Amino acid sequence: MNKQRDQVSTLQLAFIIISTMIGVSVISLTRFIVNYAGTGGPFATIVGILIGFIGLVGLVLVGKRFPTKTIIGYNEIILGKPIGRIMSLFIILLFLVLAGLETRQYAEAIQGSILNNTPIQLAIVVMLLLCVTTTYQNVSTFAYIHFFYVPLILIPIVVILVFAFRDVEMYHLAPFLGNEPNFKDFMKGALVVPMAIANFLVIAMVIPFMKNPMKSMKGAAWGYSFGALILLVVITMTIAVFGVEEIMQMFWPTLILGRMIQVPAEILSRIDAILLISYIYGVFTTLLSYYFIVVRGICELFRFHNYRIVSILAAPIIFLVAIFPEDIFTMYKYLLAVTKYGMLPLLLYPFILLSIASIRGLKRLPESEENNSL
């Protein structure tokens, strides 16, 4: 662990969270929320974001308690070697499967919108290649990549949102809590949000590489708030433009929102292609985070520090996961199941770790000892 070279600043941590959160799911998220919460979508999103934030706080607190360890490292310390390693393996597997399914989701969206005649495998392979060639770089490069792509992802989104204002119908948003407010359905809708954005877990792998891990809370909170705000606005605008009934007919409401936009200058007749490029960037940064957790996790778990080999070997497995679902419907079924039973418990997991750590009386190591232990 070369601390001298791998230094991530607080700002970069915030950007890592933003670009990881805004990714594959941004185009379909609206539909799943509306599915349960109806016109209460925006409010459900706010609730979901708050739930996610609690999970984030827990994660950062554990990270600050063990500022030199990744989640794989403190799993072993807190839970003991065997249980900790099983939990780590579980997390790695979860992200491996997620990486596959989200790659598939992106590939379906690409095929559905621009590459109708190209086999879906090609889009998957290309994206995996990108991830493979990037994950064996050091952590600072990982942080730079996230940092660099965030403006490229956000600017087109903001442009679309600005132009979409013309088509907003306020009545699409009423009633505020949904037509027949029902706590169970509402919460189901709300929980879709943390299911999609709990991938901020990647910071648990990054915190030990920070210049100042004690400042991670600031960066994480800012990043999360900003990313969540963007998501909230996107979801609200999509609902406001299309209305609940129309959204239920679409797979990717956000993409269609982009297709509706017309730019005044008449250079491009449709800017959804530009949106798609920025979507590809968003997908890449999200998948890169998953891949990063998988590769770094495996390497740390098995004490095998050859990132290059692991990231090359992980690619075919993710590819197999990606082509496993027969069609887009089964893909979404798997995706929802995996996020529901995988990501949601992960929100509680840091608190379990924290309580066990305080029961066992594991204290934060002083700075000097940490450096020695490295």
Added chain:
Amino acid sequence: MVFWKRKRKSSNERLSSSDSLEASQNTKLTDNLIQNTKLVKEVFQRDTDFTLRSFHLFGKTPAMALFISSLVDNEKINRDIIQPLQAPKEIYNKSSVSKKYTLQYLLNDFLYFSEGEIKCELPSILDALLQGRTVIFIDGENECLILDTLKREKRGITEPETERVVRGPREGFIEQLQTNLSLLRYRLPVPEFRAKPIEVGEKTKTKIAICYLENIASDELINEVKQRIQDIGIDRILDAGYIEQFIQDNPRSPFPQVLNTERPDKAVGNILEGRVAILVDGSPYALIVPAVFNQFYQTSEDYVSRTLMSSIIRSIRYMALLFSLTFPSLYVTVLSFHPEMIPAKFVVAASSGRAGVPFPVVVEVLLMELAMEILREATIRMPQQVGGALSIVGVLVIGQAAVSAGFVSPITVVIIALSTIGSFATPSYNAAITFRMLKFPLIVLSGFIGLLGLAVGLMFIINHMLSLRSFGVPYFSPITPWNKEGIKDSIIRAPLRWLTERPRELHPKDKVRVDSGVKKGPSNPLANEKRGRF
């Protein structure tokens, strides 16, 4: 395996042969003039420019002057060595008989040479001869005088060919290391300026000077540069480019990671930022490390002309980069995969222009780009007399005739021309050529999978650039990692008054350029008068 063994064997052989050479190199001079002369003669045999001139020291003692006539200043030898030494001299006859004393006396009190020494080992005498010095043997002495009489042919200082400016100094580096150092010293008259010598190249023994300001450049950087240059194992250094390839961080990357310049003012500017300049004897280029990406898009003129103008010009250069890199592939993507992206009128114009063109767009664009690269390469290599004429013919043929022959569509020609001109707007030749070559994989990718290919190709390039480091400095700094102070001198160029800090990514010892408070702005000397009178 076998190959490897063979290599080992040959290197062993080389070792043994060099052993025997070393044995002969320990030879020292005797006090016999004829013997000594024979020793040197054995080495140079009958080379045309190896000259022996025998004379009598002060009209008495037999002596011999040896030099290599192609390297020395003959007039200087005649005037400053032979003439005074041949003249009969009374003092010499009277003075002491101590042998040591006579040579010392000649060097210290008699001859007027700024560089001279007394040596007795054969190897150092041979070295001295090869560096253009004159060796004087005197009968009865087992040592000899070595006097500096070097005269190398050199050209005058001219304006750099590759980095022309409209406004700014017109001096450029030349091949002589000493002249280049003088150009730097002239602009940087401070005692902290260091020019550390290193010799590289087993056979060429090229002199290299590592130039920096010792109170600004970080020690780690200086040591790293020295280390990397010392680690070079090669027999020849014929230009600074050899050094560049050995010291760059990632030799497989298409991107240049070392900046080169012909301009002393640019070199000094970079030294003052805390970078290190490497001068190589025999090369008119100074290497500057570490180099970050946006330096390849800056010229020294940016600092000379006014802020707003140079900021706009800098952003135009980046636009030109984007044009040259993505225009052809975007064109291919749009025409072959996503015609719905552009307005219908344009689609009609583009496709009607393409009527009768026998190839798909990808092939058409690739062929044209290839033709353009061939033209560019040909114009550089051609003799200057025919170059101009032929490039006009080439452009005419490629442009007009190809279109009217139905070989390419007119819009393709426009696109290719735009992208080529865009690449020539890059101030740095090696960065421009990188992007011109990266254009090809992008075109192929977008020909295969359209917009996805273009996006993915760009991501490959960006990811690679983000992973690059030049001497540990991230290639995209100060944009990634973000540095507010650095941004002021990157894509834009803030007023000089605001550029108070040296680039932080270089970890300079002295972070601030000027300590004293700078006045905020000009005051108006007429203001008071105005208020009083009107």
